Amino acid sequence: MRGNLSIRVGAVALVLALAAGSGVPARAAGFSIFEAGSRATGMGGAFVGVANDQSAMFYNPAGLGEQAEKGKLKAMVGVTLIFPSSKLERGANPYPGEDYTAKQESMIFFPPNFYASYGLSECLNLSLGTWFPFGLSTDWQDPDNFRGQYVSQRVDLRQYSMGLQLGWKINDYISIGGGPELRISDVKLQRNVPVLNPFTNRIVTAAHADIVGDGFETNVTFGAGIKINPTPDFSLGASYHGKVTADYAGNATLYSRSTGSPQLDAAIAAKYPLNKEIPVNTSIEYPAMWQFGASYTFAKKVTLALAANYTEWDVFKQITLAYTPVDGKQVPNTTIDFNYENAWAYRVGIDWKTSDSFSVLAGFVYDQTPQPDEAVSPLLPDANRSGYSIGISAKIGKATYLDFSNLFLFFHDRTTLTNKDNFNGTYKTFADLAVLNLRTSF
Amino acid sequence: MTTTSTTMKSLLRAALALSAAALLLAPATPAAAQADFSKVVSIGASVDAGFLDGCWVQYGQVDGWTAIFARQAKAGSYEQPLLGAPGAGGCMYLTSLAPTFGKRASVVNPLNLTLPRPYDNLSIPGYLTSYAIASKSSADNGNGLTDVVLRGLGATQVQQAASLKPTFVTIGVYANEALGPASYGTVIDGVTLIPAALYEANYKTIVDTLKASQGGTGKGVAMLLPDVSTIAFTSTVSPVLAVVNGQPITALSMKGGTQPLAPVPADSLLTLNAAGYLTQGYGIPCAVLDAGGAPQNDPRRANCNKPLPDNCDLSGGLATCSAKPGVVLYPDEVALLKTRTDEFNAKITALATAAGYKVFDTKAFFNDLKAHGRNYGGMVVTTAYLQGGFFSYDGVHPTSLGYAITADEFIQFVNKNYGTNVPRVPMYAYLANGNTSSGGYPLPGVTPTQDQIIQFASQIFTPETWAAQKTLYPMPTRPVVSGGEVEVPVVGARKPGVAGIKNGE
Numbered sequence: 001m002r003g004n005l006s007i008r009v010g011a012v013a014l015v016l017a018l019a020a021g022s023g024v025p026a027r028a029a030g031f032s033i034f035e036a037g038s039r040a041t042g043m044g045g046a047f048v049g050v051a052n053d054q055s056a057m058f059y060n061p062a063g064l065g066e067q068a069e070k071g072k073l074k075a076m077v078g079v080t081l082i083f084p085s086s087k088l089e090r091g092a093n094p095y096p097g098e099d100y101t102a103k104q105e106s107m108i109f110f111p112p113n114f115y116a117s118y119g120l121s122e123c124l125n126l127s128l129g130t131w132f133p134f135g136l137s138t139d140w141q142d143p144d145n146f147r148g149q150y151v152s153q154r155v156d157l158r159q160y161s162m163g164l165q166l167g168w169k170i171n172d173y174i175s176i177g178g179g180p181e182l183r184i185s186d187v188k189l190q191r192n193v194p195v196l197n198p199f200t201n202r203i204v205t206a207a208h209a210d211i212v213g214d215g216f217e218t219n220v221t222f223g224a225g226i227k228i229n230p231t232p233d234f235s236l237g238a239s240y241h242g243k244v245t246a247d248y249a250g251n252a253t254l255y256s257r258s259t260g261s262p263q264l265d266a267a268i269a270a271k272y273p274l275n276k277e278i279p280v281n282t283s284i285e286y287p288a289m290w291q292f293g294a295s296y297t298f299a300k301k302v303t304l305a306l307a308a309n310y311t312e313w314d315v316f317k318q319i320t321l322a323y324t325p326v327d328g329k330q331v332p333n334t335t336i337d338f339n340y341e342n343a344w345a346y347r348v349g350i351d352w353k354t355s356d357s358f359s360v361l362a363g364f365v366y367d368q369t370p371q372p373d374e375a376v377s378p379l380l381p382d383a384n385r386s387g388y389s390i391g392i393s394a395k396i397g398k399a400t401y402l403d404f405s406n407l408f409l410f411f412h413d414r415t416t417l418t419n420k421d422n423f424n425g426t427y428k429t430f431a432d433l434a435v436l437n438l439r440t441s442f
Numbered sequence: 443m444t445t446t447s448t449t450m451k452s453l454l455r456a457a458l459a460l461s462a463a464a465l466l467l468a469p470a471t472p473a474a475a476q477a478d479f480s481k482v483v484s485i486g487a488s489v490d491a492g493f494l495d496g497c498w499v500q501y502g503q504v505d506g507w508t509a510i511f512a513r514q515a516k517a518g519s520y521e522q523p524l525l526g527a528p529g530a531g532g533c534m535y536l537t538s539l540a541p542t543f544g545k546r547a548s549v550v551n552p553l554n555l556t557l558p559r560p561y562d563n564l565s566i567p568g569y570l571t572s573y574a575i576a577s578k579s580s581a582d583n584g585n586g587l588t589d590v591v592l593r594g595l596g597a598t599q600v601q602q603a604a605s606l607k608p609t610f611v612t613i614g615v616y617a618n619e620a621l622g623p624a625s626y627g628t629v630i631d632g633v634t635l636i637p638a639a640l641y642e643a644n645y646k647t648i649v650d651t652l653k654a655s656q657g658g659t660g661k662g663v664a665m666l667l668p669d670v671s672t673i674a675f676t677s678t679v680s681p682v683l684a685v686v687n688g689q690p691i692t693a694l695s696m697k698g699g700t701q702p703l704a705p706v707p708a709d710s711l712l713t714l715n716a717a718g719y720l721t722q723g724y725g726i727p728c729a730v731l732d733a734g735g736a737p738q739n740d741p742r743r744a745n746c747n748k749p750l751p752d753n754c755d756l757s758g759g760l761a762t763c764s765a766k767p768g769v770v771l772y773p774d775e776v777a778l779l780k781t782r783t784d785e786f787n788a789k790i791t792a793l794a795t796a797a798g799y800k801v802f803d804t805k806a807f808f809n810d811l812k813a814h815g816r817n818y819g820g821m822v823v824t825t826a827y828l829q830g831g832f833f834s835y836d837g838v839h840p841t842s843l844g845y846a847i848t849a850d851e852f853i854q855f856v857n858k859n860y861g862t863n864v865p866r867v868p869m870y871a872y873l874a875n876g877n878t879s880s881g882g883y884p885l886p887g888v889t890p891t892q893d894q895i896i897q898f899a900s901q902i903f904t905p906e907t908w909a910a911q912k913t914l915y916p917m918p919t920r921p922v923v924s925g926g927e928v929e930v931p932v933v934g935a936r937k938p939g940v941a942g943i944k945n946g947e
Contacts, residue, residue, distance in 0.1 A: 151819055191820070198539070201834075203831070422818050
């Protein structure tokens with residue numbers, strides 16, 4: 001037992017250490033992340049009507065009530081390893097050109113999750129947990145020669161959620177749950193700034209803009225859910241996580257780049273505060289999300305689950321970067337239009353309990369992009385996705401389980417010919433997501 | 443269970459709706475291509491010839507808008523009257539952001555003179571509709587470049603185009619009838635500005651000749667004229683010199699050269715030629731210099747409170763006019779130019795449409811470009827002089843980048859109107875290298891001294907040297923009768939012994 005415990009503590013420490021250095025890519029439609037637990041991921045995310053582990057905090061807080069055991073401390077820790085692969089498979093005319101291709105840097109991301117709950121009674125469960133509901137990272141290779149360098153070279157945006165929830169099993173038929181969520185986020189944007197060199201009639205780089213949020217922005221919202229069991233084998237579930245508006249204060253730095261013309265360099269330096277921190281403010285609205293679903297268990301062995309989730313992406317309209325003048329020089333404010341649309345994802349999953357200590361999971365998800373063609377850009381080339389998942393859950397101790405799942409997420413080829421910055425082409429993206437969780441109770 | 447089946451039905455309905463949507467979104471059968479680009483022939487003036495930076499040279503020609511279109515349309519051999527470096531007219535290059543310019547030598551060095559047939563691009567800088575239908579050589583119109591293109595083959599520009607039996611023609615931007623008066627700052631109806639009826643008669647001959655060569659139905663596109671107030675040449679130098687107590691202080695001139703010295707209305711246009719005068723103090727109220735703290739030895743003080751020339755000197759016809767152009771376009775002149783341009787455009791539209799040609803609205807294109815620019819991956823090209831990337835140093839003609847944008851717009855127009863699928867223009871080379879030539883747009887290659895800069899500056903955009911550029915912006919010459927009366931031109935009439943209109947020849 002002691003050995004087991006130290007392994008567990010070690011695992012927790014490892015996960016937390018990883019979390020400190022992790023970035024998060026865009027791996028669910030738009031930039032929401034739906035992989036908050038291994039079993040849920042193995043079932044294609046169709047977990048709102050199941051919610052029978054502590055990732056219920058994300059999928060359906062009502063599930064916490066059903067898991068209540070008085071005096072029991074339960075913990076679940078894990079990590080999602082994300083291996084994305086994304087490229088501009090071919091550009092289009094007029095820009096960047098039919099012969100043009102570009103790749104993103106190879107990346108590995110490891111957003112962690114951690115949940116701990118305590119049974120206040122046989123029907124009340126208090127839970128504290130963290131997960132990553134949103135994340136975006138794009139990083140183009142050879143950024144100073146990337147033809148989209150004036151749109152975006154690199155973006156990192158991540159939002160971390162910390163929730164405190166109470167689940168209440170009212171009776172065998174109905175449970176509810178919910179509680180406040182602290183959302184902690186930060187943002188980074190990098191791109192080059194172009195200028196026409198009138199001596200050479202070429203567009204050249206005047207500066208490199210590096211915009212960094214100042215520390216972490218914190219906002220509060222809430223999550224809630226309900227689970228109804230018309231029969232012991234049949235469940236319906238619904239859950240909701242609220243939106244937040246994150247107002248970021250940060251600094252932009254325009255690093256000077258030689259245009260090749262000293263006169264032009266001087267003219268640019270006279271106009272822009274180069275190589276100095278320029279205070280900048282921006283605001284990003286993160287959408288609310290609904291999940292609806294059902295599950296049915298056949299012969300106590302096979303659970304079939306269906307779910308649909310609806311994300312209110314239409315709040316994500318634009319990002320405006322508002323700069324404060326420095327030395328009397330004003331950097332023009334920049335507005336990036338997104339104009340996302342609300343979007344559905346459809347999920348189906350199966351959990352086949354092959355023995356008392358082993359389950360096999362499988363699932364499918366069709367995730368609709370919220371992104372209109374105009375907004376498909378190097379900053380975030382999103383697409384509809386079809387994902388296939390498999391997983392296992394094994395009992396490895398008296399009350400300890402090891403869960404592992406893998407989601408193969410195929411982004412449909414996304415072609416835009418109407419990008420707002422006239423940067424057009426076809427993007428191809430694939431992501432492999434491996435989710436590992438350890439669950440135990442004390 | 444009822445709820446489950448309801449959920450299932452909802453999902454099923456969603457799936458069916460998605461399938462139906464997918465069917466609706468299936469690509470429509472493309473319209474059958476109705477254009478044959480196997481023989482593309484172009485006529486027109488400087489803008490259609492790939493003229494830029496005040497000169498006509500190979501690197502401009504190969505990336506002219508008609509040449510880019512022909513390339514994208516895979517028109518095969520699209521022969522042009524290519525001119526080797528340094529080019530005809532003296533190519534300008536920027537020497538400082540003041541701005542000051544250098545000028546390369548002007549050498550007419552034809553590279554394709556022995557082509558045993560007419561060129562596919564017969565556009566000639568400085569051309570007018572009257573030249574297009576009547577001039578067979580430089581002797582007919584005084585434009586030395588005529589012979590470079592028509593090469594003594596005994597036929598006019600339009601006749602040579604027709605002889606090629608084009609499958610697709612581009613009838614270019616014959617805008618010098620409006621641009622000439624604008625560039626001389628002198629818009630006088632019937633004197634520097636021809637009546638729409640005359641333009642119509644000339645254009646009818648162009649359209650009829652080409653149509654006949656295409657089996658009686660025109661195949662191709664006719665270009666309208668832009669509003670000349672949208673080009674950098676007329677929209678860069680502001681007449682407002684200062685704002686005092688919210689009131690604009692404008693430059694001084696004498697309207698028509700006869701009215702008293704007075705500030706020009708704030709909605710006047712000054713040409714780029716005004717810059718040369720303003721730097722010498724002309725047009726500037728001395729009080730503005732005082733208020734601006736100009737020192738007593740400021741050389742501008744020698745000429746302050748003196749007028750910017752409104753009109754050119756018409757006492758000796760074109761010769762004296764081009765020697766000393768006016769630089770002010772008063773609001774009534776601007777209005778007249780716009781009205782007349784609209785009338786020209788109405789005539790072009792009616793004639794070209796009746797003949798079967800599609801009509802490209804150059805005016806709407808330029809207006810849109812001026813209002814919004816064009817964005818290519820975050821690189822925004824605008825019409826702003828020296829900063830925008832669309833207009834070349836001469837302020838009138840596009841850069842190669844500007845021509846590429848024009849060609850791209852044109853291609854979209856052709857595809858829409860002819861159901862074709864000509865690939866849009868790949869813009870990268872134009873943005874990153876200035877053009878598609880090996881090595882890109884020529885670099886200035888010099889680091890001038892201050893003395894050189896002053897010397898260069900004195901050569902460009904100054905009244906004294908304007909005459910050297912006169913062939914670039916010719917006017918439809920109208921005779922001036924002694925005694926100050928102006929002869930009203932008669933449509934289609936030949937005026938023996940007078941250079942200029944030679945209809946019917």
